[in-house]
Amino acid sequence: MSAGEPGRPLTAGEVAHSWAADVFAEEGLDDADRLRLAFGLLDLLVEYWVTCEIRFAHQGPDGPLPADVLWDGYRRRLEADGDAETLTYSLWVDWFEDRETAAGAFAGVLGDDIERLVAEPSEGPLRRARRVLDCSGPVPWPVKEAAYRAAARLPVLHAALFAGLRAGYHDLYGDLEPAAALALLDRLELPADTEHLAELRHVLAAGHRNHHRSPGAWDEAVRTRG
Structure with missing residues (x-):
């Protein structure tokens, strides 16, 4: 119940703001168990x-x-069927956009096991890979390049990999190397009418790294395509 409005049930957001921090002060539990409890609260x-x-x-x-x-808490939930937007948003804006945490987070949720995943694909890990690739635009290029190359060997991941490359160009904190990204893009098996495919190829071929550094480049690519 709400202390300010007796009789009104708390919303999920109010419960989270009121109690989530207290999980990490729970006595009688070690850090691992507190973290597991926090993930249970997230569920x-x-x-x-x-x-x-x-x-x-x-x-x-x-x-x-x-x-x-x-x-492991992130991986298992990213592999589960159902909505994972809360997790992918968390990865994107908190862990991946922060240069101090991006490498460890990306390795933990995908980079460390991408080779095994590609060699022995299965439904849950593929679901996780698609979700991580889709929100990986802000991850520094040197951190994600090897995982991107591995993912390119598996056509079922090509659409998500394209989304990651596109976000790497458009996101405010996006990061890519134009020549390497273009070479990777050219390996992807995508429908010819994939939205923004031609424009992304155009700006990468011109050597542009990020939309916010070259704000007119994308518009020029659109005009060229038209």
Whole structure:
């Protein structure tokens, strides 16, 4: 119930803001169990704020949290059927856009096992790979390039890889190397009418790294295509 409005049930967001931080002060539990409890709260509430508190605890004075438990929690939920928007948004805006955490986060959710995933693909890990690639635009190019090349060997990942490349160009914090990204793009098996495919190829061929550094380049690509 809400203390301010007796009788009114708390929303999931209010519960998250009120209680998620307290999970990491729970006595009688070690850091791994507190983290597992936080993930359980995330499963119950499906609220982005829970992921924020997980990150705060990881980067706070009592952190870091156990990396194996942290990234296993993300991986298993990214592999599950159903909506994973809370997790992918968390990865994108909190872990991947932060240069101090991007490498560890990307390795933990995909980079460390992409070779095995491509060699022995199965439904859950492929679902995870698609979701991570789709939101990986801000990950520094040197961190993600090897995983991108591995993913390119598996056509079922090509659409998600294209989304990652496109975000690497358009996102404010996006990162790519134009020549390497173009070579990778040319390997993808995509429908010829894939939206923005021609424009992305055009700006990469012209050597542009990011839409925000060359704001007129994309419009020029659109005009050229037209």
